[in-house]
Amino acid sequence: MPKPMCVPLQLPEAFAQIPHYKILYPISSPIHPLPSIVPASVSPHQPLISVHAKREDHSSPLACAGNKYRKLEYIVPDILSDTPIYHYHENNPTPPGPLTGPATTLVTEGAIQSNHTVQVAALACKLGLKALILLHRGTGGGLRAAQDKEAFQRSGNVQINHILGAEVRVCEEGDPLACDATPLLDQLKASGENPYWIPGGASLHPLGGLGYARAAFEIAAQEEEMELGGSGQFDYVFVACGSGSTVGGLVAGFKMLERMDGKTRKVIGVLNSPTQPQDYHEERVLNFAKRAAVLIGLDAWDISIKDVRLDDRFVGSAYGVLDDQSKETLEIMARTEGMVLDPVYTAKVARGMMHWVKEGEFSSSGLNEINVLFIHTGGQAALGAYADVI
Known part of the structure; x- marks a missing residue:
């Protein structure tokens, strides 16, 4: 298990000046490899893939640590x-x-x-x-x-x-x-x-996207301390898309980093609810990303709909309903990696990420080696309410 990192963040001046109240641990939430997620054999036509998890469920000393604490800090x-x-x-x-x-x-x-x-x-x-x-x-x-x-x-x-x-x-x-x-x-x-x-x-709070714009800078700092192959960065970042500002904040933060270091990281928001169509969520995330972008020093037009990548294939039958495939993913992750997911968000994200890995959906990237990051946003406390289905 990698040692937790306490890495200073080099935020742009406009971003660094925004008031911020520490709720998270002073060390970064850990990133660790998930070796069992990668297929044992890879086709010669498929890139080599490594998968890691960023443990936002280990990010704060407060109850049931998860992604909302980052938002609340601002x-x-x-x-x-x-x-x-x-x-x-x-x-x-x-x-x-x-x-x-x-x-x-x-x-x-x-x-x-x-x-x-x-x-x-x-x-x-x-x-x-x-x-x-x-x-x-x-x-x-x-x-x-x-x-x-x-x-x-x-x-x-x-x-x-x-x-x-x-x-x-x-x-x-x-x-x-x-x-x-x-x-x-x-x-x-x-x-x-x-x-x-x-x-x-x-998410609808005017400052709601800033926490995950900051998380993008934290991930970039952690990349520098890791021995990642290929590009040396996380090429794809998978995260739940519910209310939308976690994805929007990451899009804004990585766009600012792209301006600073020239590196492109693609955020894949895995939708967890079929209540609204994908284009509704895309527009919502785009608005959150633009709002955060302006606050941290970008122009609103620096971000376009092309920067918003959502996947709606794993939503299941309803928000909050654990479908059979996501349940299987939850059990696989627990029994191979010893990592417990939640039934509403991360089980569906992990299912989507594993589908991309196993079905070769990175093959069009043009990369020979791909680093994937799965952001575990917490939520395991809900498992007790799902005891009759898990």
Whole structure:
């Protein structure tokens, strides 16, 4: 197992000046090889492939480490500001001005087994704030597919939210709060709280893409410490595409690095939900990437739709539903690499990545040797709620 690295990041000046609150460990989340994922024999016409995993599930001392903590690192300075700016719901037709004083309560939303809500609740504990979590019963298909629906609604991430002391409210399908939580935020203000709204997945927050733009620089720094063959870099980076800003941030960060070092790294976002068509997600990711790009010192037109690469072949039947093929991937990864995936995101990403590797989908790259990075974004705490299918 490689030693954890604490490598200084050489961020562009505009990026380095953006306020940032440390939630992650001072060392980089580790990258380690996955030798069992590479086929034992490779066709002479196929490039040599090496596969590594970046363990974002080992990135923070806070509960259930995962990708949302990176996003939250750039949101916390606004939360703690004397006049927080981005505290209102994204669908509020008349956004209010700044809060008069630092936030006292973090409010967010997600599906019943949302990883994001746990990370917001844990952050609230860290900051000495209250947390109010809205869980939407109608989001995704995990609850509908569960054999024991009562267990699904009290175990996994739901249980951890309660352990962390968050107030949890469950919204029925069709609840207006699912579209705009402004009335709830107004109620909290009337009761003397200063509520700060964090959108689901933190993606629609104006600063939501910065964490993974920074992660791109972390990956580039780790590449320099590794003995990668071929190009000496990760040529393809596979990551889940849910709410979209993890992919968008990586696209922006790697585009800035391309300008600085001339190296091209392709981000492959593996979609985990069939709710919307691929072109909807592509436009959404593009907007997140452009927004992050402008903040870190690029121009919006430096990024185009050609930089957004999504794969929708592994979504399964619904968001939050573990299909048979992804379940098999989860079990293979556990029994060959000793690495546990989650049932909603990383099992589908790993399935997609393994398909690319085994079916020779890198052959058109023109490279003789290819380095692949799989970003493990966490989420294993949800496994308890899926005990009836795993």
